[in-house]
Amino acid sequence: MRKKIGVLFRKTQKTAYTFERLKACKHCHTYHVLWDTHCEECGREYQPIRKLSASVTRRYVQTRFLLMVLFVCLAILCAKSLPQILIAGGVGILLLALFYWMQKKYGSYERDAQFLPFLSQEQDAIKKSLVHHLEEIGADVKAERYKEAYEKIREIGHFIHSDTIKIRKIMFLNHFILRKDMELELETVTPSTYDKDFVEYLREVIKVQPSLVKKSVLDYARRYKAYILLQENGEQLMGQIAGAALRMRPYIDQYQDLIIEFIDFIPRDRFLRLAKLVHTHRHEGWELLYAATKRRVDAQFAFDPDFAGIS
Amino acid sequence: MISSYQKSLWSRNLMLVLVVAAVIGVALKIGWSLQKIKLYDQALAYYEAKDLVKAEETFAKANEHAGIEYGDEAWTTQMSGLTDIREELESLSRQAQPAIKDNREEEVLQTYRSYQSFKREVEGRQEAQAATFFQTISTRLGLEKGWSAYYQQAIQHAKAQMQSLQVSDQQALIHTLVLVPDEFFGGTEKKAQELETHFRRYETAKLQERADSLSFLDVITQTAKSIELYRQEGISSDWLQKQLERYAKGEIGRVIRQNDLPGFVAMAKAYRQIQNVLPDKSEVLATIETHLQSLIEQAEKYAKQHKFTKATDLYQELSGLLDTSSLLAGVDEPWTQFDPSRLLQQKYPDQAFDPVFTGSDHWGAKTYAIGVDQKERRIYFAAKPTENEAPVSFDLALDIDTDFTFTLSKLEDDHDSPVLLVSSVGKERAYLYTGVVPQLSKNSFDTRFVIEADDLTIEDAARVIVKNAVGPGEHELASFEFGRKGLEYVAKLEDLQPEHEEPADPASPSATEEEGDSQSGQGTPELPGAPSVEVPHTPSAGHSVDVYAGPGKEYKVIGQVSLDSSIQVVTDLNGWYQIQFDGKEGWIETPKTAN
Amino acid sequence: MVSYFLLAAAFVLLAVRFTKLLRLKRRNLSAREIDQHLHALLNEKRERP
Structure with missing residues (x-):
C-alpha cells in the first residue's frame, strides 16, 4: 500500500x-483552463473565450456598418445635382438608423450564433492548449x-x-x-x-463521503459486481455501496436487488435506517426487501434495542 | 497569427480607412457643391446686371471643381461659351506677348491670324453678347493694341533704315515688311504700292552709292542679290532690273569703246553670272554676245593673216567668256603649217636652236622643223606626220667634236626627201661629211653615210663629187653615187696633185672659212624661235636677189636683198625660202651652187 | 443614376442582414447548446497524450 499524503x-x-x-491569450492565440490569470508566454491577461467571440462579432457588425456607410458615401459622390445629394444623404441616414435599430434589437442572437462557429474554428487551438496542459501534468507526475x-x-x-483522464485522476x-x-468526485471519475x-x-x-455514490456508481457496481467481489473485502464494499444507495428512495427502488444481495454487509447504521424505512413504508414492491431485512434483523439484531419494533 | 480574431480586426480597420476616405470625399463634394451654387447665383446676378466679364469670371470659378450640375442649362451653355472665348484669347495672348517681345515675326503673324480668324468666327455666330464679351476681353488683354504697336514700329523702323541707307540685314528687312499684314498699310494694294515706292527709292539711292564707290563686280553682285531677295519674298523688281541693265550697259559700253579687252571679259563674265536675275531679253547680254562675236571674228582674221600670236592671245583673253579650246586648236594647225619651228618649240621648250630649218612634205611629214644646237652637237627633229596626227620628235647626237654646218642637201632618199648633210672638220681630211635622214617610223635619224674628204659637191639627187676621199677615191676627184648603201664610189673623174692635199685643221669656224668658199656671215642673233641659216656656197659678194611676195616667180617682186647681209629664213618650200624682209614676209629662190 | 443604384445596393445589404438576424432569432441558440457543441468538438477525437 503506497504512502498516502494529506492534501488540501x-x-x-x-x-x-x-x-x-x-x-x-489574444496575443499568443493559446487557451488556458487552469487558474492562471496571465499568459505565461507574454504576460498579457487572459480573456474569457466568450468575450473574444463577442469582439469578433462586434467587429463584424462594424464592418457591415462601414460597408453601408461606404455605399452611401459613394452614392453621394456620384450624385449629379443637389436634390440627388440630399436624397442620397437622407436615404443613407435612414438606412444607417435602421441598421442601428436592428442591431440593438437582434444583436444578442447574433453574438450567440457567432459563438458556436467560433468555437468550431478555435477547436484546434483549444485542443492544442489542452495537450499542452497534459504535458505539464506529465511533468508534475x-x-x-x-x-x-x-x-x-x-x-x-x-x-x-475520456477514460484515460478518469483513470489518471483516480x-x-x-x-x-x-x-x-x-x-x-466520484461520478466524474x-x-x-x-x-x-x-x-x-x-x-x-x-x-468519507458516501453521499457521492450516485446512479452511475450504483450501475457500475451492479455491472462489475463479480469483479468487485473478487477483490479483497469485496463484499464489504458492495455492502457499503448498497448502504450508500439507501440514501434515496428511488435508489432503493432501483437497486433492491443489490441491497438484498449484500444486505448482510451493509453497515449497522445504514441497516438500521433501512429497517426503519422498510418498517415504515412497506410499499408494494419492497416485499423482498422487507423479507431480507427482517431476516437479518431477526438473525443479528433481535436483541438490539434500536431495532425493537421492527417486525 | 491568423485567427478569426485578427482577421476580423484587419477587415474592420481596412473598411474604416476606406470609409474615412469616402467621408472626406463627401465632405469635399458637398463643400464644393455649395460653393458652386453660391458662385453660380453670383454669376447670374452679374449677368442680370449686364456685367458679362464678371459673370463669366465667377462662372469659371464656380466650375473649378467637378461638382454637381446646377442652374439653367441654356444659360450654363452660354456661359461656357464665353469661358471658351476668354480662354482662347488668353492662350493667344500668352503666345503672342512673348513672340512680340522676342520679335519672332512668324509667330507674331501666326497668332495675329489666329486671332483674326477667331474674331471672325465669333462675330459670325450672331450672338451679340459673345461678340461684346470678345471685344471686352480682347481690350483687357491689350491684344489688338499689342499687334498694332508691333507692326507700326516694324514699319517705321524699316522705313528709317531705308531712308538712311543703313540697312544691315536686307533680307530680314524685306521679310519683316512682307510679313506685316495688309491691314496695317490700308489694304493689299496699298501695301504693294507703298512697299514698292520705298524699295525703289532705297534701291535707286543704293545703286548710286554703290556705283560711286564699288567695283563693277561688287555693284552688280550686290544689286543682283537685292533682286533675288525681292524675288524670294514675292516682290517684283523689274524696275531694279532695268536700273541694273542701264548701269551695266553704260559700263560695258565704255569698256568696249576703250578697247579694254581684259576689262570687258571680266565684266562680261561677272554679268553673265547674275543671269538668273536679269530679264529674259537682256540688252546687255545681247551686247556682250555681239561684241564677243566680233572679237572672235577678229581673231579668225588674225589667223588668216598668219598673225597667229595675236590670234592665240585674243583667244586666250576670251577664254574667260567661252570655251576657246577648239578655236585654239583650229589655229594651231595652220600656225604649225605656217611656222613649223613651233613644233620644235613645243617639243623642246628649253632648247635654243641655231639654225632652224622648216618645211613641209619631206620624209613623210606634212610639216617639219629641224633645230641645230651647235654647242651640244645635236640636231633636233620635230614633225607632224599628217594634219591630225600628234607631232613626233627625236634628236641625234652627232659623233663629232668640232663645229659643223648643217644643210638640207640636194641628195634625195627613196622618198624624194632630201638628205641632211653635216659638214664638220675631218681628221684625215679637211672635212667630215655625215649624211642623215630622219626616219619617222623609227623615231630617229638614219645615218646614211659618213665620209671624210677635202671637198664634196652634190651634183644632183643621187650623184656626188668627192675630192680626195678617204678610202676609195683617194687622191682623186671622184664621183660617188648615193644609194641605199650610202655613198658608193663610181668612177674617177681626175687625179689630184698631192700638194692639193691639205692637212685637216682641228675643228674651228675659221677652218671652214679657209676653204675658200665665201660664205654669208653668221646668222643674226639666235633667238629660239627665229630661224637663221647660213646659205652655203654662195657666189661672190655683192650679189643680190629678188624678193617675191610668194614662193614663185609669178608673185610680185616686193624688193631685193643682198646675199651678203644676214637673211632670216622662216621656212623653205619647193626651192623657195621664205624670209623676213623689211618686217614683212618675202620669198627668194634657193641659191643654186655653182661649181 | 449611379447614385440611386448605390443606394439600392445599400438597401439590399440591409435587407439581407435583417433576414439573417431574424433567422438567428428564430433559431434561439442557448448557452447549453453551445456547451454541448464544445464538448462534442473536444470529445469526438480525443487527444491521447
Missing part, C-alpha cells in the same frame, strides 16, 4: 457552462507533484471525459488521504470499464 485541494471554479472555463497534477487534470477533466487521487471536508484503481478509490471515498 485548491478550490475549483464553479461555472454554469464549461466554456466559461476557457480563457484565451515526474516530479511527484501529485497534488498539482490532480488539480490540473481535474480542470481538464471538465472538457475531456491514480492521482489514490495518492491522497481522503477526508470528509475535501471536495471529492467512474470509468466505462472495470478498473481496479477506481474500486480502490471508491472504497476510500465511500468511507
